[in-house]
Amino acid sequence: MNMQTDTGEFIAKKYEPKGPVVLDCHVKNIFYGDFRAVRDTTIPIEKNKVTGFIGPSGCGKSTVLRSMNRMNDLIDSFRFEGHIQYHKHDIYSKKVDAVIVRRYIGMVFQLPNPFSMSIYDNVAFGLRLNGYKGDEEEMVVKALKRAAIWNDVKDKLKNSGLSLSGGQQQRLCIARAIATEPDVLLMDEPCSALDPIATRQIEELMVELKQHYSVALVTHNMQQATRVADTTAFLGVDISQGGRTGYLVEMDETKKIFEDPQQLLTKQYVRGEFS
């Protein structure tokens, strides 16, 4: 059953995860200054699965994703209410260092953003940051292979990361993010700046990656969610109180969301009746 808040706002039915949960995200409210960007959104990220986030633009799906490794802390006016449980730690607890959270929970961004250094140094960046004592080269090669870019770059590891094509840059960024073996990989519309072929490659890669990592994927492309995501969360926008506040409408297995949604809003959205 769906519930309501004290003020009568809609709260989605809680999705009961089937497997172990790595990152249990309970957003009560997210504010930017006085602006309430997201409310009442509970999304569990399951282990070794891809969790998709879909919804119209402005629904706060990226905001929620960025709260999961405290990237939003970089914005001064950002305020988070709720809790996000990572194993047994609340990552928003006062005792927790936001910087370290990001080492456990990696991120891939909308635009490919390699550093202006060699391909090898890009991937080794995180290892060096953490003072990794083992065989650095082995880890770099492994990350590049897992990111399915090894064959493209194995002969030019010393070239600048910026010399690659857009799709290659994005895979390099994925390699950089997974080199330190993070638990969770947050991907914020990673294909939005790529052409269809590169998009396809990244999508195949995501399916591969979930063997090793738990992936949270924000996408504006519903087909992408059906192709890649195991579970899907649909977020809507509440404009009833004058603002534009995002909230979770429905979360379930992807198949269910697209074929048999329980909420009318979800049904309209997946049919393409609004976007």
Add this chain to the structure above:
Amino acid sequence: MVYNPFKEASSDKTLSAPPSATDYLKDTVFRSFAYFCALSIVLLVAYIVFELGSQALPAIKTHGLGFITGTTWDTNEGVFGVLPEIWGTLYSSFLALLLGGFLGVAIAIFLTQGFVHAKFEMIFRTVIELLAAIPSVVYGLWGIYVLIPLIRPGAQWLHDTLGWFPLFGTDLSGPGLAPAALVLAIMILPTVAAISADAFRRIPYKVKEAAYGMGATKWEVILKVMLPTASSGILAGLVLGFGRALGETMALAMLIGNVNNISVSLFAPANTLASLLASTFPEAGQIEIQALMYAALVLLLITFIVNVAGLAVQQYTMRKFEGKK
């Protein structure tokens, strides 16, 4: 019908008339004049080089390359050499670059990497810009009456305790390299800071975001990502700052002591090419003027090389982030 507002004045034509012959003539004259003005910059530089060259020619013929390696400047004997001035120019500028460059980069980081609120950042940037606006001669005056008395006890102490060390080998009796280099450092700091800050601002936000996303601390982001990425821009700032220091005249003429002397001691008086010109030119006779023209040519050459190098690095930086995804 197209309404042409520029045709209103000439009422004998219809509104849709094309530009008249007079308009085309005006246009041609105007554009030729603009062309000539652009050309005049090229001609000016050529004329400067030619004029200094031809004025210096008698001295070049007389003294040859010995002028550059000579260490004596004696008008009565007619012996002219500028090695001490070249040394003083390079050494004082190098010292200024060490200090001013370090401070300038630190300030660029301070201004661009979110250490201060945007409002305070504006105020601080203004302070640094004003530092550049103070006339050189005022810094000279300040150097004589504030800086030299201020650093003299410290210099004395360094000389007394560490006198065996070449850097502190002499006493600071008044003017000298240390006060000159300090004032130079203050004067080039705004140049270095402005160009470096620009290099930092040029880095796309997504790069910083990527570094934070990897779990880097604020300073890891700055030192391991921002600084290497901005390095070529910072280098340009340092080289151009060095170029400024080489040509700086008045403050040095007032503070360096104007003594033909080659010494590594920070407290020894010295001379630079620019301050040699400033202090000697007004009372020089014809032979000495020719030698001074030669010295001016040497200064022109040194600053030209340094400035072109700095501009080349700056150009490279500007292209670095453009045209790439």
Add this chain to the structure above:
Amino acid sequence: MSQLQMEEPVLPPRIELPALEKNLLEVRALKNYFLTSMVWVLAVLASIPLFSVIYMLIVQGGARLDVEAITALPPAGFEMGGGFGNAIVGTLTMVGIASAISIPIGIMAALHLSILNPSSKIATVSRFLAKVLTGFPSILAGVFVYAVIVITTGTYSAWAGGVALAVLMLPTVTLAAEEAMKQVPQKMKDAAFGMGCTRTQVILKVVLPTALPGILTGVILAVAGAAGESAPLLFTALFSNYYMGELAEPTASLSILIYNFSGMPFENQLELAWAASLVLVLLVLFFNILARVVGRSKFKE
């Protein structure tokens, strides 16, 4: 190091990550504190000279700044009183001459560089040389003008000083004006061309009015820089103890007066040097503030 408690072991080899909990005594945290306080200290340190200079100008220069100082003629040796009225007039005159020469040429050159033919060979070369000239030692402008004007006319003069300052102002004005004109959106120019304007008309009616605040800012900053210059005046305008009678005679300037008086062993002259410095800095500051005010109006439209 306390590792995170994992419900299940993660794939080996897992690299060793620091604990999630904050540890303020860790090397990483300490390094952050140290470096942050360091840039603060350096930033404060860098602004000390400015405040020290301003303090000295107000205390030393302000004490002597009166009507006599800004109107009277410079005193000789042991003479008391006096001022630097002729130097103020001289500085303003020579900056005026320099502006009259360099501003029109600079703006016209900028038009060529930014609009008329930005990628021509002459534009590329003169843009580059203008940049080189901005880093040109100012004393060389003096040497050049000495050779060209002082030797030819046989006398130091306000003309020579003004031309020397113009040589220094020209590249600054050109580059600043070019930058301002480049900011004019192409669509504005296209609109005017689309209405059948000649290039000259587009420039006079669209580009110049739109770019005006930016051009003025650059021009005023160049004027401020020229007002504070002294090296190029040393042996072009020289100095004079009297009010200027004509432009073809040696002329006093504030900066040269400060230079000359700074080395004198007389208290009176030294006080006047500080007072003249205050006037000079106020003049330069006035232009700087004016440039900022003019520049800001650009964004209000």
